[in-house]
Amino acid sequence: MAHVVIIMGSQSDEPTIAPCAEILRELGVPFVMTVSSAHRTPERTEALVAQEEAAGARVFICAAGMAAHLAGSVAARTLRPVIGIPVTGSALGGMDALLSTVQMPPGFPVATMALDKAGARNAAWLAAQILALEDxxxxxxxxxxxxxxxxxxxxxxxxxxxxxx
CATH class of the missing domain: 1.20.5 (Single alpha-helices involved in coiled-coils or other helix-helix interfaces)
Incomplete structure:
Protein backbone atom coordinates (compact mmCIF):
# COMPACT_ATOMS: atom_id res chain seq x y z
CA MET A 1 0.00 0.00 0.00
CA ALA A 2 1.36 3.39 -1.00
CA HIS A 3 0.90 6.09 1.60
CA VAL A 4 1.99 8.81 -0.83
CA VAL A 5 0.96 9.14 -4.46
CA ILE A 6 3.14 11.31 -6.67
CA ILE A 7 1.46 12.40 -9.89
CA MET A 8 3.32 14.34 -12.56
CA GLY A 9 1.60 16.15 -15.40
CA SER A 10 4.22 14.94 -17.86
CA GLN A 11 6.88 12.24 -17.99
CA SER A 12 9.39 14.99 -18.80
CA ASP A 13 8.97 16.19 -15.18
CA GLU A 14 10.51 12.99 -13.78
CA PRO A 15 14.12 14.27 -13.44
CA THR A 16 12.80 17.33 -11.58
CA ILE A 17 10.59 15.30 -9.23
CA ALA A 18 13.02 12.41 -8.64
CA PRO A 19 14.43 13.99 -5.42
CA CYS A 20 10.95 13.65 -3.89
CA ALA A 21 10.98 9.91 -4.48
CA GLU A 22 14.54 9.61 -3.20
CA ILE A 23 13.69 11.25 0.13
CA LEU A 24 10.53 9.19 0.59
CA ARG A 25 12.54 6.05 -0.13
CA GLU A 26 15.24 7.06 2.38
CA LEU A 27 12.60 7.68 5.04
CA GLY A 28 10.91 4.35 4.35
CA VAL A 29 7.64 5.91 3.18
CA PRO A 30 5.73 3.72 0.71
CA PHE A 31 4.85 5.64 -2.46
CA VAL A 32 3.90 5.28 -6.09
CA MET A 33 4.77 7.67 -8.90
CA THR A 34 2.83 8.03 -12.12
CA VAL A 35 1.83 10.47 -14.87
CA SER A 36 -1.61 11.97 -15.43
CA SER A 37 -2.70 15.29 -16.83
CA ALA A 38 -5.48 17.55 -15.59
CA HIS A 39 -6.09 18.57 -19.21
CA ARG A 40 -5.06 15.67 -21.44
CA THR A 41 -6.36 12.84 -19.24
CA PRO A 42 -8.88 14.29 -16.78
CA GLU A 43 -10.80 11.00 -16.53
CA ARG A 44 -7.60 9.14 -15.73
CA THR A 45 -6.72 11.69 -13.06
CA GLU A 46 -10.13 11.35 -11.44
CA ALA A 47 -10.02 7.53 -11.56
CA LEU A 48 -6.45 7.49 -10.24
CA VAL A 49 -7.35 9.59 -7.20
CA ALA A 50 -10.33 7.36 -6.38
CA GLN A 51 -8.32 4.16 -6.92
CA GLU A 52 -5.34 5.26 -4.81
CA GLU A 53 -7.53 6.68 -2.07
CA ALA A 54 -9.43 3.36 -1.88
CA ALA A 55 -6.07 1.56 -1.70
CA GLY A 56 -5.05 3.63 1.34
CA ALA A 57 -3.25 6.69 -0.03
CA ARG A 58 -2.87 9.31 2.70
CA VAL A 59 -1.18 12.18 0.82
CA PHE A 60 -1.09 13.23 -2.84
CA ILE A 61 1.86 15.12 -4.32
CA CYS A 62 1.22 16.73 -7.70
CA ALA A 63 3.81 18.29 -10.00
CA ALA A 64 2.96 20.29 -13.09
CA GLY A 65 4.16 23.22 -15.12
CA MET A 66 2.58 25.97 -17.19
CA ALA A 67 -1.16 26.09 -16.32
CA ALA A 68 -0.38 23.63 -13.48
CA HIS A 69 -3.97 22.64 -12.75
CA LEU A 70 -3.08 19.10 -11.65
CA ALA A 71 -2.82 19.75 -7.90
CA GLY A 72 -6.09 21.70 -7.91
CA SER A 73 -7.79 19.02 -9.94
CA VAL A 74 -6.70 16.39 -7.43
CA ALA A 75 -7.68 18.59 -4.47
CA ALA A 76 -11.16 18.87 -5.96
CA ARG A 77 -11.48 15.08 -5.84
CA THR A 78 -10.13 14.16 -2.39
CA LEU A 79 -10.18 15.22 1.23
CA ARG A 80 -6.63 13.94 1.66
CA PRO A 81 -3.80 16.51 1.85
CA VAL A 82 -2.53 17.62 -1.55
CA ILE A 83 0.96 19.04 -1.97
CA GLY A 84 1.74 20.91 -5.18
CA ILE A 85 5.12 21.25 -6.84
CA PRO A 86 5.14 23.94 -9.53
CA VAL A 87 7.51 23.03 -12.36
CA THR A 88 9.34 25.48 -14.61
CA GLY A 89 8.16 24.82 -18.14
CA SER A 90 7.38 28.00 -20.00
CA ALA A 91 8.79 31.36 -21.00
CA LEU A 92 7.41 32.70 -17.71
CA GLY A 93 10.08 30.87 -15.73
CA GLY A 94 7.68 28.89 -13.58
CA MET A 95 5.74 31.88 -12.24
CA ASP A 96 2.65 30.70 -14.12
CA ALA A 97 2.86 27.27 -12.48
CA LEU A 98 3.58 28.76 -9.06
CA LEU A 99 0.59 31.09 -9.17
CA SER A 100 -1.72 28.41 -10.60
CA THR A 101 -0.75 26.03 -7.82
CA VAL A 102 -0.92 28.47 -4.92
CA GLN A 103 -4.14 30.30 -5.87
CA MET A 104 -6.82 27.82 -4.82
CA PRO A 105 -10.42 28.65 -3.89
CA PRO A 106 -11.45 28.36 -0.24
CA GLY A 107 -12.09 24.79 0.82
CA PHE A 108 -9.73 23.21 -1.73
CA PRO A 109 -6.26 23.88 -0.33
CA VAL A 110 -3.00 22.83 -1.95
CA ALA A 111 0.16 23.08 0.13
CA THR A 112 2.38 24.73 -2.45
CA MET A 113 6.11 24.13 -2.45
CA ALA A 114 8.92 26.00 -4.17
CA LEU A 115 9.67 25.49 -7.84
CA ASP A 116 11.34 22.40 -9.22
CA LYS A 117 13.80 20.22 -7.25
CA ALA A 118 13.74 22.34 -4.09
CA GLY A 119 9.97 21.98 -4.05
CA ALA A 120 10.20 18.27 -4.78
CA ARG A 121 12.45 17.75 -1.77
CA ASN A 122 10.21 19.73 0.57
CA ALA A 123 7.10 17.97 -0.74
CA ALA A 124 8.60 14.68 0.45
CA TRP A 125 9.51 16.15 3.84
CA LEU A 126 6.04 17.63 4.30
CA ALA A 127 4.30 14.40 3.27
CA ALA A 128 6.45 12.49 5.76
CA GLN A 129 5.64 14.99 8.51
CA ILE A 130 1.92 14.60 7.81
CA LEU A 131 2.21 10.81 7.99
CA ALA A 132 4.37 11.01 11.12
CA LEU A 133 1.42 12.45 13.03
CA GLU A 134 0.13 8.87 13.25
CA ASP A 135 3.41 6.95 12.83
Whole structure:
Protein backbone atom coordinates (compact mmCIF):
# COMPACT_ATOMS: atom_id res chain seq x y z
CA MET A 1 0.00 0.00 0.00
CA ALA A 2 1.36 3.39 -1.00
CA HIS A 3 0.90 6.09 1.60
CA VAL A 4 1.99 8.81 -0.83
CA VAL A 5 0.96 9.14 -4.46
CA ILE A 6 3.14 11.31 -6.67
CA ILE A 7 1.46 12.40 -9.89
CA MET A 8 3.32 14.34 -12.56
CA GLY A 9 1.60 16.15 -15.40
CA SER A 10 4.22 14.94 -17.86
CA GLN A 11 6.88 12.24 -17.99
CA SER A 12 9.39 14.99 -18.80
CA ASP A 13 8.97 16.19 -15.18
CA GLU A 14 10.51 12.99 -13.78
CA PRO A 15 14.12 14.27 -13.44
CA THR A 16 12.80 17.33 -11.58
CA ILE A 17 10.59 15.30 -9.23
CA ALA A 18 13.02 12.41 -8.64
CA PRO A 19 14.43 13.99 -5.42
CA CYS A 20 10.95 13.65 -3.89
CA ALA A 21 10.98 9.91 -4.48
CA GLU A 22 14.54 9.61 -3.20
CA ILE A 23 13.69 11.25 0.13
CA LEU A 24 10.53 9.19 0.59
CA ARG A 25 12.54 6.05 -0.13
CA GLU A 26 15.24 7.06 2.38
CA LEU A 27 12.60 7.68 5.04
CA GLY A 28 10.91 4.35 4.35
CA VAL A 29 7.64 5.91 3.18
CA PRO A 30 5.73 3.72 0.71
CA PHE A 31 4.85 5.64 -2.46
CA VAL A 32 3.90 5.28 -6.09
CA MET A 33 4.77 7.67 -8.90
CA THR A 34 2.83 8.03 -12.12
CA VAL A 35 1.83 10.47 -14.87
CA SER A 36 -1.61 11.97 -15.43
CA SER A 37 -2.70 15.29 -16.83
CA ALA A 38 -5.48 17.55 -15.59
CA HIS A 39 -6.09 18.57 -19.21
CA ARG A 40 -5.06 15.67 -21.44
CA THR A 41 -6.36 12.84 -19.24
CA PRO A 42 -8.88 14.29 -16.78
CA GLU A 43 -10.80 11.00 -16.53
CA ARG A 44 -7.60 9.14 -15.73
CA THR A 45 -6.72 11.69 -13.06
CA GLU A 46 -10.13 11.35 -11.44
CA ALA A 47 -10.02 7.53 -11.56
CA LEU A 48 -6.45 7.49 -10.24
CA VAL A 49 -7.35 9.59 -7.20
CA ALA A 50 -10.33 7.36 -6.38
CA GLN A 51 -8.32 4.16 -6.92
CA GLU A 52 -5.34 5.26 -4.81
CA GLU A 53 -7.53 6.68 -2.07
CA ALA A 54 -9.43 3.36 -1.88
CA ALA A 55 -6.07 1.56 -1.70
CA GLY A 56 -5.05 3.63 1.34
CA ALA A 57 -3.25 6.69 -0.03
CA ARG A 58 -2.87 9.31 2.70
CA VAL A 59 -1.18 12.18 0.82
CA PHE A 60 -1.09 13.23 -2.84
CA ILE A 61 1.86 15.12 -4.32
CA CYS A 62 1.22 16.73 -7.70
CA ALA A 63 3.81 18.29 -10.00
CA ALA A 64 2.96 20.29 -13.09
CA GLY A 65 4.16 23.22 -15.12
CA MET A 66 2.58 25.97 -17.19
CA ALA A 67 -1.16 26.09 -16.32
CA ALA A 68 -0.38 23.63 -13.48
CA HIS A 69 -3.97 22.64 -12.75
CA LEU A 70 -3.08 19.10 -11.65
CA ALA A 71 -2.82 19.75 -7.90
CA GLY A 72 -6.09 21.70 -7.91
CA SER A 73 -7.79 19.02 -9.94
CA VAL A 74 -6.70 16.39 -7.43
CA ALA A 75 -7.68 18.59 -4.47
CA ALA A 76 -11.16 18.87 -5.96
CA ARG A 77 -11.48 15.08 -5.84
CA THR A 78 -10.13 14.16 -2.39
CA LEU A 79 -10.18 15.22 1.23
CA ARG A 80 -6.63 13.94 1.66
CA PRO A 81 -3.80 16.51 1.85
CA VAL A 82 -2.53 17.62 -1.55
CA ILE A 83 0.96 19.04 -1.97
CA GLY A 84 1.74 20.91 -5.18
CA ILE A 85 5.12 21.25 -6.84
CA PRO A 86 5.14 23.94 -9.53
CA VAL A 87 7.51 23.03 -12.36
CA THR A 88 9.34 25.48 -14.61
CA GLY A 89 8.16 24.82 -18.14
CA SER A 90 7.38 28.00 -20.00
CA ALA A 91 8.79 31.36 -21.00
CA LEU A 92 7.41 32.70 -17.71
CA GLY A 93 10.08 30.87 -15.73
CA GLY A 94 7.68 28.89 -13.58
CA MET A 95 5.74 31.88 -12.24
CA ASP A 96 2.65 30.70 -14.12
CA ALA A 97 2.86 27.27 -12.48
CA LEU A 98 3.58 28.76 -9.06
CA LEU A 99 0.59 31.09 -9.17
CA SER A 100 -1.72 28.41 -10.60
CA THR A 101 -0.75 26.03 -7.82
CA VAL A 102 -0.92 28.47 -4.92
CA GLN A 103 -4.14 30.30 -5.87
CA MET A 104 -6.82 27.82 -4.82
CA PRO A 105 -10.42 28.65 -3.89
CA PRO A 106 -11.45 28.36 -0.24
CA GLY A 107 -12.09 24.79 0.82
CA PHE A 108 -9.73 23.21 -1.73
CA PRO A 109 -6.26 23.88 -0.33
CA VAL A 110 -3.00 22.83 -1.95
CA ALA A 111 0.16 23.08 0.13
CA THR A 112 2.38 24.73 -2.45
CA MET A 113 6.11 24.13 -2.45
CA ALA A 114 8.92 26.00 -4.17
CA LEU A 115 9.67 25.49 -7.84
CA ASP A 116 11.34 22.40 -9.22
CA LYS A 117 13.80 20.22 -7.25
CA ALA A 118 13.74 22.34 -4.09
CA GLY A 119 9.97 21.98 -4.05
CA ALA A 120 10.20 18.27 -4.78
CA ARG A 121 12.45 17.75 -1.77
CA ASN A 122 10.21 19.73 0.57
CA ALA A 123 7.10 17.97 -0.74
CA ALA A 124 8.60 14.68 0.45
CA TRP A 125 9.51 16.15 3.84
CA LEU A 126 6.04 17.63 4.30
CA ALA A 127 4.30 14.40 3.27
CA ALA A 128 6.45 12.49 5.76
CA GLN A 129 5.64 14.99 8.51
CA ILE A 130 1.92 14.60 7.81
CA LEU A 131 2.21 10.81 7.99
CA ALA A 132 4.37 11.01 11.12
CA LEU A 133 1.42 12.45 13.03
CA GLU A 134 0.13 8.87 13.25
CA ASP A 135 3.41 6.95 12.83
CA UNK A 136 5.86 7.21 15.74
CA UNK A 137 8.55 5.21 13.94
CA UNK A 138 8.45 7.61 10.99
CA UNK A 139 8.58 10.56 13.41
CA UNK A 140 11.75 9.03 14.87
CA UNK A 141 13.27 8.67 11.38
CA UNK A 142 12.43 12.31 10.62
CA UNK A 143 14.04 13.45 13.86
CA UNK A 144 17.15 11.39 13.06
CA UNK A 145 17.33 12.89 9.56
CA UNK A 146 17.15 16.41 11.00
CA UNK A 147 19.88 15.61 13.53
CA UNK A 148 22.04 14.38 10.65
CA UNK A 149 21.41 17.63 8.75
CA UNK A 150 22.35 19.72 11.81
CA UNK A 151 25.49 17.67 12.36
CA UNK A 152 26.51 18.15 8.73
CA UNK A 153 26.18 21.93 9.05
CA UNK A 154 28.17 21.99 12.30
CA UNK A 155 30.86 19.78 10.79
CA UNK A 156 31.10 21.95 7.67
CA UNK A 157 31.35 25.08 9.82
CA UNK A 158 34.12 23.61 11.93
CA UNK A 159 36.03 22.45 8.85
CA UNK A 160 35.72 25.88 7.25
CA UNK A 161 36.89 27.54 10.45
CA UNK A 162 39.97 25.28 10.52
CA UNK A 163 40.70 25.94 6.84
CA UNK A 164 40.59 29.71 7.30
CA UNK A 165 42.17 29.99 10.71
Missing amino acids: AALADRLAAARRKMREAVISAGEEMRRNYA
